Amino acid sequence: MSEVFAARRGWLRDRSAAAGSAAALVSRPANVRYLAGGAPPGAVLLLGPAEDVLLCPRTPSGDLIEGHLDEQLRLTVLPAPDGDPAVAAADLAQASGADSLAVEEHHLSVARHRALGSVAPRLLLNDLGGAVEQRRLVKDEEEIACLRIAAEITDQALGELLESILVGRTERHLALELERRLVDHGADGPAFMTSVGTGPNSGRAGHRPADRRVEEGDFLSVCLGATYRGYRCEIGRTFVIGTTPADWQIELYDAVFAAQRAGREALLPGAEYRAVDRAARQVLDAAGHAEAFGPLTGHGVGIEIDEEPQLAPGAMGKLDTCVPVTVEPGVHLPGRGGVRIDDTLVVRPEADGGPELLTITTKELLAL
Amino acid sequence: MSEVFAARRGWLRDRSAAAGSAAALVSRPANVRYLAGGAPPGAVLLLGPAEDVLLCPRTPSGDLIEGHLDEQLRLTVLPAPDGDPAVAAADLAQASGADSLAVEEHHLSVARHRALGSVAPRLLLNDLGGAVEQRRLVKDEEEIACLRIAAEITDQALGELLESILVGRTERHLALELERRLVDHGADGPAFMTSVGTGPNSGRAGHRPADRRVEEGDFLSVCLGATYRGYRCEIGRTFVIGTTPADWQIELYDAVFAAQRAGREALLPGAEYRAVDRAARQVLDAAGHAEAFGPLTGHGVGIEIDEEPQLAPGAMGKLDTCVPVTVEPGVHLPGRGGVRIDDTLVVRPEADGGPELLTITTKELLAL
Numbered sequence: 001m002s003e004v005f006a007a008r009r010g011w012l013r014d015r016s017a018a019a020g021s022a023a024a025l026v027s028r029p030a031n032v033r034y035l036a037g038g039a040p041p042g043a044v045l046l047l048g049p050a051e052d053v054l055l056c057p058r059t060p061s062g063d064l065i066e067g068h069l070d071e072q073l074r075l076t077v078l079p080a081p082d083g084d085p086a087v088a089a090a091d092l093a094q095a096s097g098a099d100s101l102a103v104e105e106h107h108l109s110v111a112r113h114r115a116l117g118s119v120a121p122r123l124l125l126n127d128l129g130g131a132v133e134q135r136r137l138v139k140d141e142e143e144i145a146c147l148r149i150a151a152e153i154t155d156q157a158l159g160e161l162l163e164s165i166l167v168g169r170t171e172r173h174l175a176l177e178l179e180r181r182l183v184d185h186g187a188d189g190p191a192f193m194t195s196v197g198t199g200p201n202s203g204r205a206g207h208r209p210a211d212r213r214v215e216e217g218d219f220l221s222v223c224l225g226a227t228y229r230g231y232r233c234e235i236g237r238t239f240v241i242g243t244t245p246a247d248w249q250i251e252l253y254d255a256v257f258a259a260q261r262a263g264r265e266a267l268l269p270g271a272e273y274r275a276v277d278r279a280a281r282q283v284l285d286a287a288g289h290a291e292a293f294g295p296l297t298g299h300g301v302g303i304e305i306d307e308e309p310q311l312a313p314g315a316m317g318k319l320d321t322c323v324p325v326t327v328e329p330g331v332h333l334p335g336r337g338g339v340r341i342d343d344t345l346v347v348r349p350e351a352d353g354g355p356e357l358l359t360i361t362t363k364e365l366l367a368l
Numbered sequence: 369m370s371e372v373f374a375a376r377r378g379w380l381r382d383r384s385a386a387a388g389s390a391a392a393l394v395s396r397p398a399n400v401r402y403l404a405g406g407a408p409p410g411a412v413l414l415l416g417p418a419e420d421v422l423l424c425p426r427t428p429s430g431d432l433i434e435g436h437l438d439e440q441l442r443l444t445v446l447p448a449p450d451g452d453p454a455v456a457a458a459d460l461a462q463a464s465g466a467d468s469l470a471v472e473e474h475h476l477s478v479a480r481h482r483a484l485g486s487v488a489p490r491l492l493l494n495d496l497g498g499a500v501e502q503r504r505l506v507k508d509e510e511e512i513a514c515l516r517i518a519a520e521i522t523d524q525a526l527g528e529l530l531e532s533i534l535v536g537r538t539e540r541h542l543a544l545e546l547e548r549r550l551v552d553h554g555a556d557g558p559a560f561m562t563s564v565g566t567g568p569n570s571g572r573a574g575h576r577p578a579d580r581r582v583e584e585g586d587f588l589s590v591c592l593g594a595t596y597r598g599y600r601c602e603i604g605r606t607f608v609i610g611t612t613p614a615d616w617q618i619e620l621y622d623a624v625f626a627a628q629r630a631g632r633e634a635l636l637p638g639a640e641y642r643a644v645d646r647a648a649r650q651v652l653d654a655a656g657h658a659e660a661f662g663p664l665t666g667h668g669v670g671i672e673i674d675e676e677p678q679l680a681p682g683a684m685g686k687l688d689t690c691v692p693v694t695v696e697p698g699v700h701l702p703g704r705g706g707v708r709i710d711d712t713l714v715v716r717p718e719a720d721g722g723p724e725l726l727t728i729t730t731k732e733l734l735a736l
Contacts, residue, residue: 043575061614105478110471111495125478176548183544 004142005037007080012132013047021102021126023048023093025116027086028107030303031132033230046089049098053077076212087115094120102128130308137300137308138322144346146231147301147324150191150357151344153226154235157181158361165243166368167216170208171196174222182226191225191232192305202238202331203338205294216242219249219337220368221330225305225344231307233328234361236342239366247335253365255287256331256339260363263311263327265295267347267355273315280329281313289331292338301344323347324358371524372510379628389470389494391416391461393484395454396475398671399500401447401598414457416464421441421566423453445464455483462488469497475659498676504697505668505676506690514599515669515692519712519726521594525549525677526729534609534736535584539564539577541592550594559593559600560673569699571706573662584610587617587705588736589698593673593712600673602694603727604710607734615643616704621733623655624707625700628731631665631679635723641683648697649681657699660706666694667696669712691715 012035016024026032026045032054035047042057055075084158086108086281093101101118105127118123125207139147157178164318166174175194197207201217214220223236238256240249263280276299284293300307301324309317319325325347341363346356374454377735380403384392394400396411400422401407403415410425420447454476456589461469471484471497485493507515519630525546543562550558558566565575570587581590603667604622612732631648645665652661668675679693687693709731714724 101477105482106480108478110473110478110481112474114473176551180544182550183540261677300658 002037005035007154008035008135009045009047009052011135013052015082015131016102016128019126020102021128022098023096023100024130025093026104026132026276028104028132031104031107031136031302034132034136034155035294037062037271041084044089047099049093050096051091055089055092057085083344083352084115086112087119089337090116090120090123093283094123097121100124100126104128104132104274105260106130111359120145124214133308136302138164138325139302140322143231143302144266144322144324146229147233147344147346148358150187150226150228150231150233151235151360152326153182153185153228154224154233154336154338155361156185156357157221157226158235158237161222161240162366162368163203166214166220166359168213170211170213171198172211174214175209176223178224182224186224187226187228188230189227190297191227191234191301197221197337198241198334200337203332203340204273204334205328205330205340210365214241214329217246218242219339221338221340223340223362230303231248232301233307233324233341233344233358234301234328234342235344235361236328236340237329238339238341238364239359239368241368243368245365252289252331252333253339255284255289256329256367258287258343259283259293259329260341262328263329264345264355264357265341267319267327267345269319269347269349270322271319273317274313275310276311276319276325276327277315280327283333284329292331293329298313298328300325319347321347321349369621370405372401372508374448376503377415377420377501379412379503381420382494383499384470386417387470387494389468390466390494391464391468392470392496394456394472394496394500395459395480396472396500399475399504401671402500402504410453412453412457413459417461418464421457421460421503423457423460425440425453444672448685452480452483454480455487455500458484458488458491462491466491467605468492468494470494472496472500474498485578491522501674501676504670506688507670507692507714508690511599511670512692514597515601515712515714516600516726518552518559518594518601519603519728521550521555521596522592522601523557523727524553525594526590526592526603526605528589530607530734530736534582534588538579538580538581538614539566539575540579541571542582543577543592546592548588550592553594555594555596556598557595559595559602559669563589563720565589565705566609568703571700571708573698573700573708582609585614586610587707589708590604590708591708591710593669598670598671600669600671601712601726602669602673602696603694603712604696604698605729605731606707609736612735618733620657620699621707623652624697624709625655625731625733626655627651627661627697628695628709628711631697632711632713632725634692634715634724635687635695637687637689637715637717639687641677641679641685641687642681644679644693644695645681646682648695652697652699658692659697660701661697666696668693687715689715689717 146348198220221238223235259280266276266279298311328342332338397407567586570589589606593602626707627648634644634647666679696710
């Protein structure tokens, strides 16, 4: 893997040089990880002018934080003196003869940016912009392999939960159990806060698990994901508890299911982001749920759980092949509950069979 | 509680007005929480000129995110239009007739700051600095009550773990079990990543639990903490597994214990931050562990797990009463392991009995 990281850094050095910066400073943790193979807390990556250097803060015990760095990596790891590693990096860049430094203005705070300017007054600070985020959008096959394993782990954890007794257990305990199972199956950890919603809480995006217990007749919606080697996936499913579903539950489920399928089927290279959103949205509009559907049909995943692109009405841009995204329409009816169905898929050409579904747990409406 | 938040906001409005800003924009999540009683993800708080407004992003399901907001709170909660709530706040401030706005330059990114300037060109942007962080340093009794409960929960979770069989279990599983027990006992969640280190990993600050299993003769060090109503505490203990400790283990433990006690005893109103650090540090220096001890003896805790003050050699300032801090010296010997002992205490005057120890789990060297 270390050649991959070196190649990514080479790309960014070339890009910065072409834009007139002798050196680049990457401070956003997900971008540091993408370029260095790991992102110790607080570390920043200085590319050029002479060599690439990862500047790490010291831990409270005086160790350098080097966790999660590819050991094969040919990268100088330096302890930052007390203070901000970004400031130390600017100092080093100026001392190495750089006259300009591209920084991530969307990440560096105004105060840090000013501190860089004071420590290295001869350095012209340019904006690197979202260059690394843009490049992270299309994944290579190694990255997709990590996402595939993350999704397998997620499916396993969810599948085991479905075999256990659910009635009477709290949302909070179900969420904790799912997270434990993710780790049991080899996840680095949960990709985001596991959401479990029962009854009136079901179907709410990002619902924080509370003390409500699962009851007969409830909708139960879960949203979880594993992180595997730093890559994060997401699955969301809604079930009905106990007997047979009520008519309104079947109707709502069918509408969300149809919207989610329409969104999935729209995932093709060249499709506009907003066309994918529209495909899902118009199904829910036609079913009379336009109001209850949120601003977004899905989003990219990777090193972060919420990356570019956004599949939303106002989003500009077109899908590329090898872009992993979620498709996650949902409807929540206040006081009653709702349905959310969420998959992680990778955009693939039709010739290769169309979108690759990573999260394969059934989307039938199961009565548990 | 809602009067507390209103009073805090009143204080900040007055302070900003005195510094020449008709309005203030708080974007740092811990500061938003301190002033508004809750910090929905991405929310920002605009104080004045007319009224106080919390601007929240919409969730993917279209709901406003209002979780963890005091329901009694007299605070206008507005949905931010698509985009950055901070930009929407600047727009609103200018439309309300403000001519200047104090912002948190240590939190707002350069790009966001610029976006504020473009949407509200008639608004002079000042720096609010770390005003809210400084005020958060001294806690009121309600805040300390939350910390006290967080510590009780933490002691309970740790106590239960000590009664279970440890040999053969992995660091990762012990950490997950501790986190589950925290939630079982009423924590909102863990205050930070629970650290469990065995054998050569013991005593390393911030050690990320891995697959190493507990073995006879190991040091086992754990560091954990509960969050209760948003307040975070921290405890760290080191144990020896199995038979009787080896001589080097007893010696190392005694040295760290003595350093930690010296640090605790130095916690008095008016004591210099660096004097507390020196008290602990010189004990370890005398025992020949100067090198292995890190840059920091402890730090403040509260809404964040790592707040002002820093108890470190270069820190300037003096302790006030009602400041909660950790005292957490540790020594890690590469290849062998080490010891870390960490308490959360509240600074109190000698007349009131001196520092209040919140984390009361025994600090004897237990052989488990």
